[in-house]
Every structure is written in structure tokens, then in C-alpha cells.
Amino acid sequence: MAERLDLLVRGGTLVLPDGAIAGHAAIDLAKAPGGGLVRADLGVSDGRIALIAPEIAEPAAEILEAEGAIVFPGILDAHVHFNEPGRADWEGLASGSAALAAGGGTAFFDMPLNSLPPVLDGASFAAKREHAERLSRLDFALWGGLVPGNLDRLPELAEAGAIGFKAFLCDSGVPEFAAVTDAATLRAGMKRAAALRLPVAVHAEDDATVRAFTAEQRGRGGADPGAWLASRPVEAELLAIDRAAELAGETGCALHVVHVSSPEGLERIAQAKRRGVDVTAETCPHYLLLAEGDVARLGAVAKCAPPLRDEERRRELWRRLLEGEVDTIGSDHSPAPPAMKTAADFFAVWGGISGCQHGFPLLLSAALAHEPAVAALPRFAALLAANVARRFRLAGRKGRLEVGLDADFSLLRIDQQGEGEPLRNADLLYRHRQGPYEGRNCRVRVLRTVLRGRTVHEYDSPTAESTERPHGVLLRPEP
Numbered sequence: 001m002a003e004r005l006d007l008l009v010r011g012g013t014l015v016l017p018d019g020a021i022a023g024h025a026a027i028d029l030a031k032a033p034g035g036g037l038v039r040a041d042l043g044v045s046d047g048r049i050a051l052i053a054p055e056i057a058e059p060a061a062e063i064l065e066a067e068g069a070i071v072f073p074g075i076l077d078a079h080v081h082f083n084e085p086g087r088a089d090w091e092g093l094a095s096g097s098a099a100l101a102a103g104g105g106t107a108f109f110d111m112p113l114n115s116l117p118p119v120l121d122g123a124s125f126a127a128k129r130e131h132a133e134r135l136s137r138l139d140f141a142l143w144g145g146l147v148p149g150n151l152d153r154l155p156e157l158a159e160a161g162a163i164g165f166k167a168f169l170c171d172s173g174v175p176e177f178a179a180v181t182d183a184a185t186l187r188a189g190m191k192r193a194a195a196l197r198l199p200v201a202v203h204a205e206d207d208a209t210v211r212a213f214t215a216e217q218r219g220r221g222g223a224d225p226g227a228w229l230a231s232r233p234v235e236a237e238l239l240a241i242d243r244a245a246e247l248a249g250e251t252g253c254a255l256h257v258v259h260v261s262s263p264e265g266l267e268r269i270a271q272a273k274r275r276g277v278d279v280t281a282e283t284c285p286h287y288l289l290l291a292e293g294d295v296a297r298l299g300a301v302a303k304c305a306p307p308l309r310d311e312e313r314r315r316e317l318w319r320r321l322l323e324g325e326v327d328t329i330g331s332d333h334s335p336a337p338p339a340m341k342t343a344a345d346f347f348a349v350w351g352g353i354s355g356c357q358h359g360f361p362l363l364l365s366a367a368l369a370h371e372p373a374v375a376a377l378p379r380f381a382a383l384l385a386a387n388v389a390r391r392f393r394l395a396g397r398k399g400r401l402e403v404g405l406d407a408d409f410s411l412l413r414i415d416q417q418g419e420g421e422p423l424r425n426a427d428l429l430y431r432h433r434q435g436p437y438e439g440r441n442c443r444v445r446v447l448r449t450v451l452r453g454r455t456v457h458e459y460d461s462p463t464a465e466s467t468e469r470p471h472g473v474l475l476r477p478e479p
Helices: 093-102 122-135 151-160 183-195 207-219 225-230 234-251 263-274 285-289 292-302 311-322 359-370 373-391
Strands: 005-016 036-045 048-053 060-065 070-073 075-080 105-110 139-142 165-168 200-203 255-257 279-283 409-414 444-451 454-458
Touching: 005 048, 005 373, 005 409, 036 373, 070 373, 075 093, 075 373, 093 105, 093 122, 093 444, 093 454, 105 444, 122 139, 122 151, 151 183, 165 183, 183 200, 183 234, 200 234, 207 225, 207 234, 225 292, 234 255, 234 263, 263 279, 263 311, 285 311, 285 359, 359 373, 359 409, 359 444
Parallel strands: 005 060, 005 070, 075 105, 105 139, 165 200, 200 255, 255 279
Antiparallel strands: 005 036, 036 048, 070 409, 409 444, 444 454
């Protein structure tokens, strides 16, 4: 008798990296960028993908009937702020990871700044790791901080398992995490990061430019959303990208520019790549789905930094993404209590968009309006999973539907005929049910999310607990 599988996913349409499996042709790969859609079965054993075949006859302890559903690789969200320990009243590892699972995510990389203490040394890394192992529904990686004064601590962060180092080139918004505003500190940090074989991620806005434009707007009495938007121009992003890319090229450091908000920013990164700089570009769902007019319409739930750009730039960002200039997409989920999102002075409102649950399905829904599913789904599987795993040295375990890798995936239902259903903030699993996507129609529904072969989210019972539900494990960069 054949060995029994732990899980059999039967009859789904798999989004595969190479678009084909032995003896089974892919669906029209002519327009699929590096992947394709294949109707097949998927078998799981010991938390890993054991078989992918047109039909799997082996018995299984559990069978998921996936006829009519898309089997999409588990999303790796390399940019979240779950804020624990210390600021769990903003968001928490349990609520944040549950929300991400509801959006199709199977792993996250938590940023170092908003927890207390921030992750600046081995001890603070260990404290956050302990919380995440106990509370997270998903696997996780942890960013370490790169700030003035902690460069000697970068080796211990690397030893502890940091996925990389995060630096702010402007005010981070919290006093515990200082900005790197001088080239000497950034150069020295990048040099050490290069020796440790870890990337440096930068929040790319030039501090001096932001301060000057802010002073100009404040001097005019500006306090509304328009004044705040004007205080953070595209020029600030471009100056910071240019400086970081120059230093990365000089030091040989791998650079990851997070939340690129403008097509001009993508162009500067593309230029740096052509010069031989090891640099990648991340953008976020909100820069592709929203524009600056939404800040005035929606208010504080649409405030972020860098800010949303004008509609023309939003459309150009999509065009450049379709041309291959974006490497990864992360949510930059950055929540705060409602009291921090309410103020007469828009400059005083906490800037951060809550988006890890609704942002990814809505992004896939929008992608299907730009190109057919046979092109859109493989493209976004790369942007949301495979490219992330490759950039951060997790590709031997995560990022693709491939035999031998972790059995991380979601089952998606796509409304092929209509516009889908409106999203509701009441369905959010965040600690605070606020976000910018209330009422927007979405054609993509996450029916189920599976981590290492175990269900961590079901659409009909999103908050259900199970004694078999796995807790997250730390993801360390592979050798």
C-alpha cells in the first residue's frame, strides 16, 4: 500500500513557477512571465510538498477539494509593523498574523522600530523572537535596526538570525529609533552588513528635504491633508534613493528600498541596477490602489510616508510594475489606535496604513483588470512570494509551489464574471478595524490559508483556534 499523505489538495489550479509538470501541459504559457497555471493535485507530507501531479492516487489523512479554486503560493510579507512587545495596543503578533493569514500570507518579516525595546541588539531580538514563537499564527523573520550607535551590535543581530537591517533616512516617528541622516554612518553600516552578507533596507526620504518642505507648509499655516502631502515631495524620495544606491555600490552592500511610491523612484533604482548595484525595489498595495485624492476623501486611514502620489503617477507605477521594474510587494502594515488617527492637525496624525489583510486580495483583483489571469497570477506569485524568498535567502524552503519546499499556500476563489463583493472593515482581524478599503469591490476571496500543511485560516471561521494549529517558527537566512 502506498504511504499515506498528510494532506491532498485535489483538482485545484496551481500557480507554478515553471508553468508545467511532467506529463501535464500548462495553460497557455505564451503570456505568463516565468510561470503558469496548471490544473493538478498537490500532496503534502511532514509539512512539505511531497507530490505535484495531474492526479495523485495515494491515500491521505485529509483531502481538500479545490475544484474551481486557485492554489496560490503563500505570500511572504517582508514589511509589517506588528509592534510587539511594548506596543501591543497598536497591533499584536497574534492579531496581525491572523489578519495576514486571512489575506493569503504564510510568513512575515517584522520591522524593528515600533516594539519596545526596538530590535537593536541580541537581547531585544531574543525578546521579540520569544513573543513571536508564542503568539504568531505564521512563520516569521525579524529585521534588526541600523541606527547611529549600534553598528557594533550588527554582528550579534546577524548571529541571532536577523533577516537584514533597517535604516530610516528621515525621522522614524518614534524617538527610540534614530534616523541615519549622515553618509558616514550609513556607509559604515552598509560595509558591516556586506561583510555579514545581509541586506540593508532603507526608508528612502531625505530628512533635510522633508524638514524644509514641512517648515514651508507650517509657515503658511498648513494643517490639512494637502499641506501634509506637499511637505513630502517626490524629490525627497529620489534624493534618498540616490544616496543609498551610491553607498551600496561603494560598499558592495545589498540594498532593498522599501515602499517605493513613485515611478521616478523605480527609474532611479533601475539606473542603479544598470550600474551594477545590488538593489531591489519594494512597493506596496496602497501605492498601486490609492492616490493622493484618497487622502482628502478618506482622511487619516490613508496617511502614510512616503505619501500616496497623484493619479498619473499611480498609473505609471502599475505600468512599470508590468514591465518588471518592481521586485517585491510588501504591505507596510502600520497600525495605530484610533485615538492616534484623529487630530485636527493632519501633521499630528500617526502615519501608517493598515493593509495586510485586504490589500493583497484587492491587489490581485486589480491585477486581473490589467491582464489575463494566466499572466497576472504568476507575475504576482513572483512579486509576493518567490522574489521575496530569493532576495532574503529563503528560497530553499519558501516562496514556490515546488516539491521539497514548505507546503505554504492559499486557496483563492476568483469571481470570473462580476465585480466581486465589497470589502468590509467589520471583517478585519486587526486589533483596530480600520483601513482604507471599506466598500471596494474585490473579485478575489481567500478561502483557506495553509502553513506547512496545516490550515491557519478558513474563510467561514477566520478566528477559529485549533490544538493542531502550528505556531510560527523563526526564518533565518539560508547559508
